[in-house]
Each structure stands twice: as C-alpha cells, then as structure tokens.
Amino acid sequence: MSITQLAKDLNLSKSTVSRALNDYPDVSFETRERVQKRAEEIGYIPNPVAQRLKQGKSNAVGVVLPPPLDNGAFIEPFYSTMLGSLVIELEKSGLQLLVTTQKTSASDDDVVSYRKMFQRGLVDALLILRTHSNDPRVEFALQHNFPFVTYGRTEKETKHTWVDVDHEQAIYSAVIRQVGRGHRQIAFISTKSRYNYAQLRTEGYVQALKDSGIPFYPRWLVESGLNIDDGYRTALKLLKTEPRPTSIVCTTDDIAIGTMTACREFGLVPGKDIAIMGYGNSAACEHTSPPLTSIEAFPKQLGEKIGKFFTERLDGNTSDALQHVQSTKIIERDSDPVLT
Amino acid sequence: MSITQLAKDLNLSKSTVSRALNDYPDVSFETRERVQKRAEEIGYIPNPVAQRLKQGKSNAVGVVLPPPLDNGAFIEPFYSTMLGSLVIELEKSGLQLLVTTQKTSASDDDVVSYRKMFQRGLVDALLILRTHSNDPRVEFALQHNFPFVTYGRTEKETKHTWVDVDHEQAIYSAVIRQVGRGHRQIAFISTKSRYNYAQLRTEGYVQALKDSGIPFYPRWLVESGLNIDDGYRTALKLLKTEPRPTSIVCTTDDIAIGTMTACREFGLVPGKDIAIMGYGNSAACEHTSPPLTSIEAFPKQLGEKIGKFFTERLDGNTSDALQHVQSTKIIERDSDPVLT
Structure with missing residues (x-):
C-alpha cells in the first residue's frame, strides 16, 4: 500500500x-x-528502510563501549562526539545506533557482547572501537561474515573497513612544533600501549625526535590513565625527572589539564615556564588558563565517515573494504610558548 | 543441567x-x-539471570537519550556519569543497559523509540530521562503496565518509580550562600523551562530571593543552552544589564565556564570582581582559573539508586512506586568571594 x-x-x-x-x-x-x-x-x-526491513533486518548498528571509565563516566568525550555525528549520519539512511557496554570483568576486546547482539538479531552491523593490533572482535566478525566497521586499524587492516586518525602524524607534528619553538627536552604522556593508536602515537614521538637529531630519553615517555586526575598524578612524577622536560605533549586534553595543575604545584606557570600541548581540542581548551594548544582530530568527521561506510556496506554498494585516514590539525593557543 | x-x-x-x-x-x-x-x-x-531468561526476558534495561547535543556530543557529562554507575549496578543483577537516541526530528519526550524497544522485546524495563511535567513517555509506560523508572518527577509522581535531585533546594542554597557573602544583585542562568527540573531550580532561586527580602528582577533570570559557548553568549548579554549583577549562579558548570570567559571580556576577574557558581561539580571545576564553586548532585549515587530500583521492580520484590530525592552539596572553591 x-x-x-x-x-x-x-x-x-x-x-x-x-x-x-x-x-x-x-x-x-x-x-x-x-x-x-x-x-x-x-x-x-x-522507503529507504523498506528494502532492509523486508529482509528481516533490524535497521540498527550496534556498538559495545568499553566498561564505564575510572572516573565513572559511561563514555569518554571524544567518543561521545564521534557517536553523536554517527547517529545523525545513520539517521539519514533510516538506521539507528544501539549502544551497550562491555562487562566490567571483560577485557575491552571481548567478543561476548558483540556476539549477543549478533545472535539475537538486534543489529545489522557492528562498530568496533579502539582496536588492538590483533583483535578477536575483528576475527569474530570476519569469521561470521558480519558487516562491521572498526575505529582503528588492525594487523588485518587490508581485509576490513575502518576509519582511523593519522595518530603517528598527529604526535609527530606536535613534537616537530615543539622543536621549532626551541625545545629539546620534550616529554610525551601516552596511554596504555596495548592499543593500536597508542603505539602509533608513540612511534610519531620517537620518529620526530629522531628526525630532529634529539636523543630519545625513556623516562620522558610515560603512560597515564585517560582522565584529569590521572594526568595530574603522572605529571607530578614526570616533573621530578632530572633534567626536567621544558615541553610536555599529552595524548589527551584531560591529561594536559591535569598536567597544568601539576606544573603550578611545582611553581611552573604553564605557557610561561613550561610548554604543554593537549590532544582532542575539547571545549575546555579555550577556557583553561592559559588556553591550551591542542590537536584537532575531527571526531565529528570521523563519525560521519563511519556512518557513510555503514550505509555503503548495508546497501551492498560495494564489497571492497573501505578505508579512511583522518588528518589532524594543530590548534595554536597560549600554552606552549617559544623557549626563552 | x-x-x-x-x-x-x-x-x-x-x-x-x-x-x-x-x-x-x-x-x-x-x-x-x-x-x-x-x-x-x-x-x-x-543464576540469577535464570529466572528472568526462562520467562523470555531480555535481561536488559533500555534508555532513549535525547538526540545528539548542539555541540555534537552523544551524551552530556552528567548523564554519562549517571549511566556509568547505572551500568555497574545493573551488572550486579545480570542486567545490561541498552542505549539508543531520539530521532533529531522527534521531541525529547517522544514515545516512538521507547515503543520500538518495548514491542521488539529488546528490553524488560525502561529508563525515562529528564521528564516533562506532563510526559507522554510516562503515560505510555503506565498504560502498558511496563516496568520503568524516571529520572525526574512528573505531575503523576505519586504513581510511578522515580529518582530525582532536590533541584529546588540546590539552587535555593546557592542563592542563600551568595546572600550570606554580601550579594544582593544575584542573577541565575537557567535553561529551557519546559523541563521539570528547570522549573524546580527557578522556584528555588525565586524563593531564596523572597526569603532574603531581595526583590526579584526578571532580567537577571535568563535561559541558556547547555554548553560552554551557550553560557558565554548568554553571559555577554547578562553582563550588559544595568545594574550589573555582582553574583551569577549558573545551572551547569559548562555555562559557568563560559560565563567566566565572558566576565574577563568585560574586564571583570572571576572570583575577585564578580562571583560565579556552577552546578554539577564536574572534573573541570578544580582546573578552571579560579577553581569553580559548584553544586555536587551525586550522579553516581543517582545511577546506583536507579539500578537498585530496577532490580527491585524486575525481581518483583515490590509493587509500590519507589521514590528517592537526592540532596545536593555545595563544593566551595575560589570563584565566589565575599562582596567587598
């Protein structure tokens, strides 16, 4: 009718x-x-939902978030922005996003929750977040020939559809910027190295030092949890190293905000006595004191791209694996002055 | 077996x-x-999932978030914290949280997405967020005798299970604090008044002025969107009123952060020339300059309470409506000095 x-x-x-x-x-x-x-x-x-519904499809894309964060949050801000634009993009094709979380006892690459969504027919496709290099969720989806997109590359990256930030280039360019501003004592606060992106960013840091003829000093490459307090505590330790870094590149804005507080406790004024850079260009960057130089990774565009890839996969327009590397951009503010 | x-x-x-x-x-x-x-x-x-599964239950609780925010985010930080602890609490009873969003074209009290979850048997119970006084989602769930908990009261509040913050008391106590610090020109930046909580907070503001013998000045009660830039723009206008308020109570921390930036543009140093208070006690409060006095509304505890109510409802331990009002607490920092 x-x-x-x-x-x-x-x-x-x-x-x-x-x-x-x-x-x-x-x-x-x-x-x-x-x-x-x-x-x-x-x-x-x-229409256009008709075709899929007739085939008994759910018109939903499923994603399993990591369990709630250490600070109690359901989702981190970067993913919140990415999924926000994904929702908008999916809606254009009559698709809905269905979100659940990993059990707290499960590792973040656990397949159980994905399998449940799949077996119960809740979703037509899966979004797999924050890939490990060797990722059982990707294995599972490939094995069952289930449509999926990953945010993050894997060692099987030629075989599946993914969207990722150019993490290596992002941190490489941040370090090169610090070198250009006269720094040679440049630290990098990274995060847990089991993530593919953490490895790529660390490679960018190491490569930039190498290309600038600056020796790599292992104590200036440290791992932190992802929230403000983690960054604060990690920076307190880092600032005790001798010699002390004159510039600290942080792998998230929250870590950078915590690092700024730690600097003040050491009597160092961020943006004057020490250079700080964040990553993510979150809303807070314009409102820290001083405003934080950061790296824009365009989570909105990532979400849109992921949404477009899902539409292509589900409408069967292509059987090739689709791939997209998102370039980043440094947003210059007042937290990383030229070394005097 | x-x-x-x-x-x-x-x-x-x-x-x-x-x-x-x-x-x-x-x-x-x-x-x-x-x-x-x-x-x-x-x-x-x-066990303990057995009983429910045998009855053909899904062991999931569903929630439909408002569509992505103006700033593109999937979820606002307060809800992120609340749902984070809800997930942890539900997991103790073998329950999972299933999250989806309202269509962008739908009003935030639209029942369509709730009905879909319900009809497709995806969930055993619903969480209804940010109630309106007269809320069609509540009508729908009551009518179908479907287990649900609301975050926020409604005009039918005696008939259903809900958890809510004592919004009126929260803003009342903030204004009384400002009066105690010598202020009589106290503004309140609120948000859209169709929400039940916005009405309650405004009542708290008006009542506190009344109890303090301070006349109500309509131009100092303004509405803002929820994010930092909204707060910034709203405060720019507010600061042009004559006479200018000496104290601004903000209905979210993000609005307060934007307000601080606006104050600086007027040559006013927050915490010195003008008093600012936020609401939510977000992680950023300790890292603004100066640190922001705010109201802790305990979203973690709210999420836990909601989770406990779901367990009680689904295990059939009670048929009475369960209700909980969460008290708030002012967290004193440096942004609202005594008027000199």
Missing part, C-alpha cells in the same frame, strides 16, 4: 501522513499514534 | 567453567568460547 492510499484510508493529507510516519513533532501526538498504528496494521513500510 | 555436569561434560574444573561463563579474561578466549558455546547448546542458564 502506498502513502497515497494510506492517506486516503485515514482521511488525512499525504504530507501529514508522511510527517506523522517520520515523527515530526508538529503533527499532534494523537495523529502520529493513529497513523503509525494504522501503518503497522496494514504493513506499510516507508 | 548444573554447572557441575557442564564441567564434567567439558572436562574442565567447575571454577574454570564458572569463570568462563562470566567472561573472566583470565580464562583463555578459546576456552570461554568453547564453554559458552556448549552452555548454549545444552541450554544451561546461570
């Missing part, structure tokens, strides 16, 4: 029926209920 | 089988796969 017939059947205009089916709030709640109920009864299916 | 028999069947120890079923990462991935596959084949169901 077409939308024209449905409109006639309900004695409503075609445009009202269309808007009611799409949940526009300018159609009264009662009318939307009535139209949607009738549409269900007669089995009316709107 | 018991766990003992399952262990015998697989030629593994009972403890290994138990840990494998619970996805402990210290059991190898292959063993977990083998145990879980066999458990599925023979229909082994672990």
Whole structure:
C-alpha cells in the first residue's frame, strides 16, 4: 500500500501522513499514534528502510563501549562526539545506533557482547572501537561474515573497513612544533600501549625526535590513565625527572589539564615556564588558563565517515573494504610558548 | 543441567567453567568460547539471570537519550556519569543497559523509540530521562503496565518509580550562600523551562530571593543552552544589564565556564570582581582559573539508586512506586568571594 492510499484510508493529507510516519513533532501526538498504528496494521513500510526491513533486518548498528571509565563516566568525550555525528549520519539512511557496554570483568576486546547482539538479531552491523593490533572482535566478525566497521586499524587492516586518525602524524607534528619553538627536552604522556593508536602515537614521538637529531630519553615517555586526575598524578612524577622536560605533549586534553595543575604545584606557570600541548581540542581548551594548544582530530568527521561506510556496506554498494585516514590539525593557543 | 555436569561434560574444573561463563579474561578466549558455546547448546542458564531468561526476558534495561547535543556530543557529562554507575549496578543483577537516541526530528519526550524497544522485546524495563511535567513517555509506560523508572518527577509522581535531585533546594542554597557573602544583585542562568527540573531550580532561586527580602528582577533570570559557548553568549548579554549583577549562579558548570570567559571580556576577574557558581561539580571545576564553586548532585549515587530500583521492580520484590530525592552539596572553591 502506498502513502497515497494510506492517506486516503485515514482521511488525512499525504504530507501529514508522511510527517506523522517520520515523527515530526508538529503533527499532534494523537495523529502520529493513529497513523503509525494504522501503518503497522496494514504493513506499510516507508522507503529507504523498506528494502532492509523486508529482509528481516533490524535497521540498527550496534556498538559495545568499553566498561564505564575510572572516573565513572559511561563514555569518554571524544567518543561521545564521534557517536553523536554517527547517529545523525545513520539517521539519514533510516538506521539507528544501539549502544551497550562491555562487562566490567571483560577485557575491552571481548567478543561476548558483540556476539549477543549478533545472535539475537538486534543489529545489522557492528562498530568496533579502539582496536588492538590483533583483535578477536575483528576475527569474530570476519569469521561470521558480519558487516562491521572498526575505529582503528588492525594487523588485518587490508581485509576490513575502518576509519582511523593519522595518530603517528598527529604526535609527530606536535613534537616537530615543539622543536621549532626551541625545545629539546620534550616529554610525551601516552596511554596504555596495548592499543593500536597508542603505539602509533608513540612511534610519531620517537620518529620526530629522531628526525630532529634529539636523543630519545625513556623516562620522558610515560603512560597515564585517560582522565584529569590521572594526568595530574603522572605529571607530578614526570616533573621530578632530572633534567626536567621544558615541553610536555599529552595524548589527551584531560591529561594536559591535569598536567597544568601539576606544573603550578611545582611553581611552573604553564605557557610561561613550561610548554604543554593537549590532544582532542575539547571545549575546555579555550577556557583553561592559559588556553591550551591542542590537536584537532575531527571526531565529528570521523563519525560521519563511519556512518557513510555503514550505509555503503548495508546497501551492498560495494564489497571492497573501505578505508579512511583522518588528518589532524594543530590548534595554536597560549600554552606552549617559544623557549626563552 | 548444573554447572557441575557442564564441567564434567567439558572436562574442565567447575571454577574454570564458572569463570568462563562470566567472561573472566583470565580464562583463555578459546576456552570461554568453547564453554559458552556448549552452555548454549545444552541450554544451561546461570543464576540469577535464570529466572528472568526462562520467562523470555531480555535481561536488559533500555534508555532513549535525547538526540545528539548542539555541540555534537552523544551524551552530556552528567548523564554519562549517571549511566556509568547505572551500568555497574545493573551488572550486579545480570542486567545490561541498552542505549539508543531520539530521532533529531522527534521531541525529547517522544514515545516512538521507547515503543520500538518495548514491542521488539529488546528490553524488560525502561529508563525515562529528564521528564516533562506532563510526559507522554510516562503515560505510555503506565498504560502498558511496563516496568520503568524516571529520572525526574512528573505531575503523576505519586504513581510511578522515580529518582530525582532536590533541584529546588540546590539552587535555593546557592542563592542563600551568595546572600550570606554580601550579594544582593544575584542573577541565575537557567535553561529551557519546559523541563521539570528547570522549573524546580527557578522556584528555588525565586524563593531564596523572597526569603532574603531581595526583590526579584526578571532580567537577571535568563535561559541558556547547555554548553560552554551557550553560557558565554548568554553571559555577554547578562553582563550588559544595568545594574550589573555582582553574583551569577549558573545551572551547569559548562555555562559557568563560559560565563567566566565572558566576565574577563568585560574586564571583570572571576572570583575577585564578580562571583560565579556552577552546578554539577564536574572534573573541570578544580582546573578552571579560579577553581569553580559548584553544586555536587551525586550522579553516581543517582545511577546506583536507579539500578537498585530496577532490580527491585524486575525481581518483583515490590509493587509500590519507589521514590528517592537526592540532596545536593555545595563544593566551595575560589570563584565566589565575599562582596567587598
């Protein structure tokens, strides 16, 4: 039954029926209920969702987040922005995002929650976040020939669809910037190295030092948890090393914010006595004191790209693996002055 | 079949089988796969999830978030913390949280996404966020006798289970604090008044002025969007009012952070020339300059309480509506000095 017939059947205009089916709030709640109920009864299916629904699809993409963070949050801000734009992009194709979390007892590459979504038919495709180099979730999806996109590369990267930031280049360019501003004592606060991205960023740090003829000093490459307090505690230790770094590149903005507090405790004014750089260009960067130089990784664009890849995969427009590396950009503020 | 028999069947120890079923990462991935596959084949169901699964339940609680925020984020930080602890609490009862979002075209109290979750049997219960006074989602769940908990009260509050912050008291105490510090020109940056909580907070502001014998000046009660830039723009306008407020209470920390930037543009040093208070006690409060006095609303505890209420509802321990009002606490920092 077409939308024209449905409109006639309900004695409503075609445009009202269309808007009611799409949940526009300018159609009264009662009318939307009535139209949607009738549409269900007669089995009316709107396009472009029709094709997929007819095949018994769920029109949903599933993602399993890591368990809640140390600071108690459900999701970290970078992913929140990425998934926000993914939701908008998926909606254009009539797809919904379904989010759940890993069990706290599970490792973050555990397949159990993914398998449940898959077996219960809750979703048509999976988003796999923060890949490990050798990732069992990717193995699982490849093995079952289940459509998926990863955020992050793996050692199987030629065989699947992924989106990733150019992590190596991001930190490489940050370190080169510090060298250009006169620094030679440059530390990098990284995070747990089991993640593929952490390895890539560390490679960028090491390579930039090498290309600048600066010796690598292992005590200036440290690992931190991801939140502000982690950064604070890690920086307190780092600032005790002798000689002390004159510039600290941080792998997240939160770590950089914590690092700034630690510097002040050592009597060092960030942006004057010591250079600090963040990563992520979060909203806070313009409001720290001084404003924080950071690296924009374009999570919105990443989310959009992931959404487009899902649409392509699910509409069967391609059977090739799709891949996208997102370049980053340094956003210059006042936290990393020229060394005097 | 018991766990003992399952262990015998697989030629593994009972403890290994138990840990494998619970996805402990210290059991190898292959063993977990083998145990879980066999458990599925023979229909082994672990407790305490057993009872619910036997009844055809999904062991999941569903929540529909508002569409992505203006700043592109999937979820705001306060909810992220609340859902983080909810996930942990639900996991104790073998329950999982399933999250999706409202369509961008839908109003935030739209029932369509809730109904889909319900009809497709994806979840056993619903969490309804940020209630309106007269909320169609609550109507829907009551009508279908579907278990649910709301975050936020409604005009039907005696009839359902809810958890809420004591919003009125929170802002009341903030304003009383400002009065005690010598201020009489106290502004309140609120948010859209269709939300039940926004109304309650505004009532707290108005009541505190009244109880302090301070006339209410409508131009000092303004509405803002929820993010930093919204707060910045709203404060720019507010600071142009004559006379200018000497103290600004903000309904979120992000609004307060934006307000501090706006103050600096007017040549006013926050914490010296003007008093600023936030709400939410987010991680950023200790790292603004000066550190921001804020109101702790205990989102972790709220998430825990919501989780406990779900467990009680789903285990059928009670048929009474359960209710909890969370008190708040002012966290004193350096942004709201005594008026000199």
